[in-house]
Amino acid sequence: MSNMSNRAISNEAISDSALSKQLEATAAEFGIPGMTVGVWADGREIFAEYGVTSIENPLPVDRDTLFTIGSAGKSCTATAVMRLVAEGRIDLDAPVLRYVPEFTLSDPAHAAAITVRQLLNHTSGLDWNLINDTGAGDDALAEFVARLAEIPLIAVPGARASYSQAGFNLLGRVIEKVTGLTFEQAVTRLVLDPVGLAHSGYERDSIMTRRFAIGHERDEDGALSVTRTWTGTRANNPGGGLVSSVAEQLRWARFQLGDGRAESGEVVLPAAALHEMRRPTVDLRASSLGDAIGLCWFMREIDGVATFGHGGSAFGQFAELLLVPEHDFAIIVMSNASPDGIPSNRAVVxxxxxxxxxxxxxxxxxxxxEASRAGELLGTYDIDAMTMTVLTHGTGLSLECRIKPEIRAAAETDLPQDHPPFPFALLPGDGDEYIITEGSFKGQRGFFSRDTTGAITGLDLAGRLFTRV
Known part of the structure; x- marks a missing residue:
């Protein structure tokens, strides 16, 4: 028995050491100042940490270091909605207007048709987001929703999936109206506190009393500099404002893999409602996000095994959470430098x-x-804040992604650097799907969409539709 026990301990130590070495090697390869990873495997938690919180004021990154996790926090918003559904206070298939009667769009019929479920699975037909700042007051979400008549509409509700931050912000307003609390108060009471995420949240005054990571941007000469903007506007909290640590996100993953009970034994969400969140509702085409969307979660089959998860990015900080129910396995990775936070996290996963x-x-x-295919793809595609331009250099295709000059000029905070053009290539099949082959977006997939005449009308990348100009 003693020999078997020693062998198990030795194997665990080897596993922990291997994870640490891999994290260190990945951070060195991509030039990331600080990374941290948590793994739930074989019924135990394994952590590894590397580097510092900031190159200007360095502190060691550890499992409790707080990162802004961007869209990875959408699952907390969605779980809060599902708890209200379980309590009979929200109907997933009810129109949003039932809960937010003042909600309107440029097309009132479109607004009337959007359901809560369509906000959760990104089929509302709302474009990505509005670039605005409605302040830091308790009315920030109400003011954001009041301006949604300005947002472009890309499809009728339910027609297709297209990732929408604005849709999740609108969900935040639904939560406010139903509970009578601010979004942050409601999610804390409904989800964060019951699950035991005591240090996760949205309030800077609380976060700044703990160790937290700073984002970094890489300049054109390759040098890293600190990102001065740390979080987004308050109205974007429902879709991307959560701050958390690897330790607490691993606890969150264990909750999501469970039966709806917290470690304390409290039932936070009925098991059926929890599991419904990861049931496919709409298929995705040629997307690195997944093969389908549930109620917030992205589902993907990896080597024949079903997984679900969500990633996020915010001002030079990146998070990637992936769960494998069949193996009771989860991994969360966080890093603090752009543009290579995404590929570095993916490499560790x-x-x-x-x-x-x-x-x-x-x-x-x-x-x-094939040069003969290039001509019909060339051109500019855009959303409200960015343009994608398809270029050819004679021997291949590339995709240039840029923030619009007028958005940069109007910005009161730091915006990420534009990337050099990404080489990409078409994939087998109908010839409209592609994969980026080099650069920090390497491995990202997308597709070109066509109208009924066969003309190319849009480009999808990262779950978002860019309409051809």
Missing amino acids: RWALEHYLGLVDGDPEPLPF
Whole structure:
């Protein structure tokens, strides 16, 4: 018995050491100042940390260091909605107007048709977001919703999925109206406190008393500098304002893998409602986010095994959460530098899947470049804040992603640097799907959409539709 116990301890130590070495190697490869990872495997938690919170005021990153996790926090908003559904206070298939009667769009019929479920699974037809600041007061979400008549509409409700931050912000207003609390108070009471996420939240005054990470941007000369903007506007909290740590996000993952009870034994959400969140509701095409969307969660099959998860980014900080129910496995990775936070996090996730579960997450093989196809793809595609331009350089295609000059000029806070053009290639099939082959977006997938005449009308990337100009 003693020999078996010593062997188990030795194997665990090797596993922990391997995770630490992989994290350190990945951070060095991508030039990330600070990274942290948590893994739930074989019924235990494993953590590894590397680097510092900030290159200007460095403190060691640890499992309790707080990061802004961007859209990875959407699952907390969605779980708060589902708790209100379970209590009979929200109907998923009711129109949003039932709860927010003042909500309107440029097309009132479109506003009347949107349901709560369509906000959760990104099929509302709302464009990505509005770039505005409605202040830091308790009326920030109300003011944001009052301006939604300005947002572009990309499809009729329910017609297609397109990732919408604005949709989740509107969900935040639904929560406010139903509970009579601010969004932050409601999510804390409904979700964060019951699950035991005591240090996760939205309030800067609370966060600044603990150790927290700072985002970084890489300049054109390759040098890193601190990102002065730390979080977004208050109205964006429902879709991307949560601050959390690897330790607490791993606890969150264990809750999501469970039966709806917190570690204290309190039933936060009925098991059926919890599991409904990861049931596919709409398929995704050629998307790195997943094969389908549930109620917030992205579902993806990796090496024949079902997974669900969500990533996020905010001002030079990145988070990636992935759960594998079949193996009672979860991993959360956080990093603090742009533009390589996404590929560095993905590299650690892929290593962990193979190391702990034997699952290989590979990219599809692209087609050789055909100049005859390039002509119909070239051009500019945009959303409210960004433009995508498809270019050709004779031997291949590239995708140039830029924040619009007028958005930069009007911004009162730091915005991320524009990326160099990303080389991409078409994938087998109908020839309209593609994969980025180099750069910090390497492995990201998307597709070109066509109208009934066959003309290309849009480009999808990262779950968002960019309409052809």
